[in-house]
Amino acid sequence: MSASVLFDAPGPKARVRNTIYTVAGSAALVGGIVWVLLRLNEKGEFDPALWDIFNYAGIRQNILEALLATLKVFALAGVFSLAFAVLMCVARLSDHRPVRWFAVVFIDLFRSIPLLITIFALWVGILGTMSPFWALVVGLTIYNGCVQAEVLRAGINAVPKGQKEAAYAIGLRKYQVMTLVLFPQAIRSMLPTIISQLVVTLKDTSLGFMILYPELLHSARLIANNTPVNGVYPFVQTVAVFGAIYIGLCLVLSWLATWIEKRGRKAKSGITVASAKEPAASEVAPAPGAPVAADPLDETVVVDKAQDKDN
Amino acid sequence: MNVLLDNLSLFREGFIGTLELTGASALVAMVLGVIIAGFRVSPVPPLRIFGALWVTLLRNTPLTLLFLVAFFVVPKVLFPDLDSFLLAVCACGFYTSAFVAEAVRSGINTVPLGQAEAARSIGMTFTQTMSLVVLPQATRTVVPPLSSIFIALTKNTAIAGAFNNVDLFNVSKTLSNDGYDIAVIFLWITLAYLIVTYAINGLFRLLEHRLEVAR
Amino acid sequence: MKLRKSAATAAVVAALALTATACGGKQGSAGDKPKGPDTSDTKALSYEVKKNVEVDSPVFKAAKKRGKLIIGAKADQPYLGFEDQSTKERSGFDIEIAKMVAADLGFSPKQIEWKTVDSGARETTVAKGDVDLMIGTYTINEERKKQVDFVGPYFQAGASLLVRKDEKEIKGPETVRGKKVCSIVGSTPLQNIKKPKYGAEVTELSKYSECVAQLLQKQVDAVTTDDAILMGYAAQNEGKLKVVGETFSDEPYGIGLKKGDKALQKAVADALTAHIDNGDYKKAFEATLGKSGSEYKDPPAFTDPK
Numbered sequence: 001m002s003a004s005v006l007f008d009a010p011g012p013k014a015r016v017r018n019t020i021y022t023v024a025g026s027a028a029l030v031g032g033i034v035w036v037l038l039r040l041n042e043k044g045e046f047d048p049a050l051w052d053i054f055n056y057a058g059i060r061q062n063i064l065e066a067l068l069a070t071l072k073v074f075a076l077a078g079v080f081s082l083a084f085a086v087l088m089c090v091a092r093l094s095d096h097r098p099v100r101w102f103a104v105v106f107i108d109l110f111r112s113i114p115l116l117i118t119i120f121a122l123w124v125g126i127l128g129t130m131s132p133f134w135a136l137v138v139g140l141t142i143y144n145g146c147v148q149a150e151v152l153r154a155g156i157n158a159v160p161k162g163q164k165e166a167a168y169a170i171g172l173r174k175y176q177v178m179t180l181v182l183f184p185q186a187i188r189s190m191l192p193t194i195i196s197q198l199v200v201t202l203k204d205t206s207l208g209f210m211i212l213y214p215e216l217l218h219s220a221r222l223i224a225n226n227t228p229v230n231g232v233y234p235f236v237q238t239v240a241v242f243g244a245i246y247i248g249l250c251l252v253l254s255w256l257a258t259w260i261e262k263r264g265r266k267a268k269s270g271i272t273v274a275s276a277k278e279p280a281a282s283e284v285a286p287a288p289g290a291p292v293a294a295d296p297l298d299e300t301v302v303v304d305k306a307q308d309k310d311n
Numbered sequence: 312m313n314v315l316l317d318n319l320s321l322f323r324e325g326f327i328g329t330l331e332l333t334g335a336s337a338l339v340a341m342v343l344g345v346i347i348a349g350f351r352v353s354p355v356p357p358l359r360i361f362g363a364l365w366v367t368l369l370r371n372t373p374l375t376l377l378f379l380v381a382f383f384v385v386p387k388v389l390f391p392d393l394d395s396f397l398l399a400v401c402a403c404g405f406y407t408s409a410f411v412a413e414a415v416r417s418g419i420n421t422v423p424l425g426q427a428e429a430a431r432s433i434g435m436t437f438t439q440t441m442s443l444v445v446l447p448q449a450t451r452t453v454v455p456p457l458s459s460i461f462i463a464l465t466k467n468t469a470i471a472g473a474f475n476n477v478d479l480f481n482v483s484k485t486l487s488n489d490g491y492d493i494a495v496i497f498l499w500i501t502l503a504y505l506i507v508t509y510a511i512n513g514l515f516r517l518l519e520h521r522l523e524v525a526r
Numbered sequence: 527m528k529l530r531k532s533a534a535t536a537a538v539v540a541a542l543a544l545t546a547t548a549c550g551g552k553q554g555s556a557g558d559k560p561k562g563p564d565t566s567d568t569k570a571l572s573y574e575v576k577k578n579v580e581v582d583s584p585v586f587k588a589a590k591k592r593g594k595l596i597i598g599a600k601a602d603q604p605y606l607g608f609e610d611q612s613t614k615e616r617s618g619f620d621i622e623i624a625k626m627v628a629a630d631l632g633f634s635p636k637q638i639e640w641k642t643v644d645s646g647a648r649e650t651t652v653a654k655g656d657v658d659l660m661i662g663t664y665t666i667n668e669e670r671k672k673q674v675d676f677v678g679p680y681f682q683a684g685a686s687l688l689v690r691k692d693e694k695e696i697k698g699p700e701t702v703r704g705k706k707v708c709s710i711v712g713s714t715p716l717q718n719i720k721k722p723k724y725g726a727e728v729t730e731l732s733k734y735s736e737c738v739a740q741l742l743q744k745q746v747d748a749v750t751t752d753d754a755i756l757m758g759y760a761a762q763n764e765g766k767l768k769v770v771g772e773t774f775s776d777e778p779y780g781i782g783l784k785k786g787d788k789a790l791q792k793a794v795a796d797a798l799t800a801h802i803d804n805g806d807y808k809k810a811f812e813a814t815l816g817k818s819g820s821e822y823k824d825p826p827a828f829t830d831p832k
Contacts, residue, residue: 018355025355026411039388043387058614112450114464114480116470117497226601231765239384243372
């Protein structure tokens with residue numbers, strides 16, 4: 001439902017009122033930004049010398065290396081977590097009760113433990129010796145794999161029952177039903193959500209600072225701490241630069257999700273593509289044991305219909 | 312040596328710390344989230360832009376970076392002398408508010424169009440439509456994702472443990488520095504987090520049930 | 527939607543610009559030059575690299591096979607263990623000690639692989655074997671000896687207090703009651719200052735440099751840790767910070783290594799003794815810590831290995 005349904009086309013009075021609100025709102029917004037900028041200026045944060053540190057080849061090289069280190073972890077963790085998710089999802093939907101129960105417990109457990117603690121424990125050596133790099137990759141894989149497994153399961157549940165029955169009826173085996181019928185459709189319909197969870201994976205690589213992995217945030221802290229300019233530590237500047245890098249990376253991924261969502265909606269498979277902006281699409285791992293989008297169709301259909309209308 | 316019994320008071324302190332951080336941040340996130348969601352569907356363009364900016368910026372920044380801002384930029388530039396608990400609550404609360412806003416907004420979207428149209432046609436204003444018709448109905452669909460958001464928040468408070476706050480993660484680090492077996496510490500800390508997350512989960516299920524009856 | 531798209535595009539452009547220009551840009555070291563610790567003082571120092579060294583230790587053999595000795599060091603302590611973020615060069619007293627020991631083990635400075643290890647992670651890193659030697663303001667104490675072995679002490683430090691230049695009330699550990707004192711989570715000076723005897727209110731962060739930043743921003747009233755570390759920060763922020771009072775604890779610095787590796791422990795001890803005796807130790811001190819205002823004193827007698 002677009003905002004326009006919530007209020008009428010404004011009449012003369014409302015137009016005036018809205019203009020006042022607009023002006024007041026803009027003024028407040030601009031005022032707030034100006035205030036922050038003024039404060040920053042007052043504290044000398046716009047001193048060119050402070051920003052100049054990013055003009056040095058060494059610092060840039062440093063940032064670039066950190067960026068690559070972050071992307072390396074992200075790439076591996078992303079791929080592994082998806083593979084792991086498929087595995088867990090199959091286990092979760094298994095016909096054998098012990099396997100199913102194991103999957104339920106495993107997924108519930110690792111979704112409830114803070115990733116920071118998982119990574120820390122892995123690094124300290126709960127599973128034997130592990131370098132910071134692998135501790136980070138494995139930690140991210142386990143946590144995000146569990147979340148992605150539930151996303152996939154929701155996707156499979158969203159495939160109309162008839163399809164599965166039809167597939168069995170024509171004599172397909174279980175793995176054929178899974179690989180030929182269910183997974184392709186589940187992945188397709190859940191792709192935006194999957195990608196949004198990948199954004200979370202990317203953001204969570206920053207937890208590597210805790211175990212001394214030289215990723216972006218680790219580098220940011222060292223630069224801010226070790227490069228005082230005229231006795232001022234460039235925290236504001238590093239946060240601005242590194243924040244922009246993170247936001248940029250995540251936006252590219254989110255944008256990909258939106259694009260796929262749009263493309264997917266045009267196709268007429270009869271299966272709704274989950275909205276990329278669905279809250280479940282983000283950090284928000286469904287609650288342990290909660291009816292994980294047991295039927296996301298109900299919700300998303302409405303959302304999508306409504307959104308189609310305003311597009 | 313028994314890690315739990317030897318350090319019971321430390322564990323209790325950490326557990327309470329986590330609870331306090333979660334509770335306070337959840338409150339901040341809830342209030343801010345609903346306001347921002349309101350901004351995003353309001354008829355006033357600057358508010359809509361502000362809402363969009365807020366959500367985009369906060370959802371795409373790692374929480375750790377927000378903590379750096381809260382602890383090293385905010386005191387320096389804007390407000391000195393803030394308590395580190397308050398700063399941690401702000402970082403966690405603001406971050407989570409972006410997710411709450413998105414959940415509430417998609418909840419608003421699930422309310423059938425006719426409802427809002429009907430409300431409009433009997434002459435309700437935007438505020439009335441929202442508060443009397445749309446939001447009460449949206450609540451129902453918002454509850455399940457909110458439960459997930461708050462569970463995520465509980466886990467995110469662990470980051471505050473690295474920034475001068477006593478919580479379960481901070482306790483686990485202190486104990487591991489003291490030379491206790493990390494596997495055992497891990498076990499107890501995990502158990503504590505499970506208690507909190509399952510409690511939140513149960514609470515929200517109950518809420519969901521109540522709301523369903525009201526339908 | 528439009529906003530997101532254009533923001534994304536802008537971000538990509540910015541990232542590309544950053545990458546593209548990574549090769550260009552100014553050369554040399556960013557930030558304060560005259561005040562920060564400088565490698566030019568230590569460039570003159572060099573240690574003769576021994577050849578064909580054999581030590582009957584698995585850690586040493588692995589390092590030799592690798593061709594690199596992995597040394598854990600601090601990166602944010604000027605004059606002790608510091609890494610210039612724009613040149614990636616390390617400098618400081620601990621770094622020189624590391625080079626001396628490495629030279630006697632048959633590794634040239636180029637064959638040292640440095641790893642930045644924060645205070646709270648030192649035992650874990652050494653015990654796991656992520657680093658071969660840990661040389662970073664590492665105080666020898668009984669608690670830690672349960673997890674790692676030490677060589678040393680090679681330097682005697684003591685806890686002290688760093689305050690802002692205009693601070694009048696804090697003159698020593700007896701005057702910090704009710705004041706906000708910052709240090710690292712779980713560190714010894716922090717445990718001390720928290721005791722009822724001193725009764726300070728503590729702020730726990732994960733890096734000393736972050737404590738110093740908080741001190742400059744007036745978020746805390748003092749930073750406590752070893753005097754050598756504090757002198758470095760005071761020198762780095764000349765005219766803004768000062769170290770006050772007598773030291774109120776003994777912090778003997780040692781080199782940390784994996785528990786039970788007697789052969790390597792002895793080899794490292796021999797290397798240290800040799801360089802203390804031939805005057806390299808004193809020269810290294812004067813080129814690094816001496817510049818921060820610390821007085822030279824002869825290193826204490828070794829307690830480890832016995």
